[in-house]
Amino acid sequence: MPTITFDDPAALANLAGAARFTFANNYTESDMSVADGVSPADPRLGGRAHGHYHLGYEHPGILEQVIQGATIDVTAEPRSLSNHFGDHIIQLTYDPNHDGVPDPFDLTGIDVLSGTLNVGVEFASGDIGVFNNLASDGGSRWSLSGGTNIIRATLEATGSIFTVDNIAFAAAAPQPPTTPAKEDGQHGHCGDEGATDRGAPDSETLMATASPLAEAPEGQLAPDEHDVLTALSEEILGAFGVEPPGTAHPASHDAVIA
Ligand SMILES: [Ca+2]
Numbered sequence: 001m002p003t004i005t006f007d008d009p010a011a012l013a014n015l016a017g018a019a020r021f022t023f024a025n026n027y028t029e030s031d032m033s034v035a036d037g038v039s040p041a042d043p044r045l046g047g048r049a050h051g052h053y054h055l056g057y058e059h060p061g062i063l064e065q066v067i068q069g070a071t072i073d074v075t076a077e078p079r080s081l082s083n084h085f086g087d088h089i090i091q092l093t094y095d096p097n098h099d100g101v102p103d104p105f106d107l108t109g110i111d112v113l114s115g116t117l118n119v120g121v122e123f124a125s126g127d128i129g130v131f132n133n134l135a136s137d138g139g140s141r142w143s144l145s146g147g148t149n150i151i152r153a154t155l156e157a158t159g160s161i162f163t164v165d166n167i168a169f170a171a172a173a174p175q176p177p178t179t180p181a182k183e184d185g186q187h188g189h190c191g192d193e194g195a196t197d198r199g200a201p202d203s204e205t206l207m208a209t210a211s212p213l214a215e216a217p218e219g220q221l222a223p224d225e226h227d228v229l230t231a232l233s234e235e236i237l238g239a240f241g242v243e244p245p246g247t248a249h250p251a252s253h254d255a256v257i258a
């Protein structure tokens with residue numbers, strides 16, 4: 001089962017400046033692309049794009065060395081993913097045949113190293129659902145069930161900074177050519193903790209269960225690091241051609257959940 005680790009040297013090398021200051025967009029590993037914002041825009045979702053997210057260093061002190069100009073192969077440094085701001089939304093799409101059309105996948109797990117986020121999904125049917133309030137509690141592995149045959153997942157900030165890693169997924173199983181009518185009468189059921197059904201009546205049941213990570217997360221984008229990066233952002237964003245924060249975005253990015 002593929003896992004997005006944010007550690008792949010070749011994938012990091014594809015990013016502007018190899019994301020040495022952690023600013024990044026469109027990181028792609030195992031044919032899963034992680035993009036700032038939602039494209040095409042979806043008025044059913046809240047949140048907005050910020051031009052970049054952060055691939056923070058897992059090893060403490062690396063960012064400080066990079067800022068001070070040390071010679072470090074930053075593509076060999078493992079990373080984790082953080083949002084840039086508290087209303088940020090980050091999209092995952094899977095395109096193993098590289099034709100530009102997202103292909104269906106099953107989202108099965110995610111490490112939440114710090115903070116809290118919601119994880120939204122869009123089913124191949126067009127319905128949407130959400131795993132609500134996936135919290136770190138000091139470092140948690142969330143096992144996700146029900147997010148199957150989806151064409152998009154969204155990491156949705158809930159007002160603060162989250163850090164995630166090791167997003168597990170699988171290519172969706174081939175689907176029957178026609179979908180039989182459901183007969184169980186359980187549409188819209190809410191799962192256990194952290195899971196609710198956001199979508200249309202025929203959305204699947206979504207369930208999320210947390211377990212502590214085996215080891216405390218070694219590193220993450222600490223709040224003070226985030227402040228350092230924000231202070232540096234004007235210069236760094238310009239140097240790497242990344243859109244600065246606060247840039248106007250289409251109004252649809254600001255839409256709220258109906
Ligand atoms: Ca990692």
Ligand SMILES: [Ca+2]
Pocket residue numbers: 094095096097098099100101102103
């Ligand atoms: Ca495709």
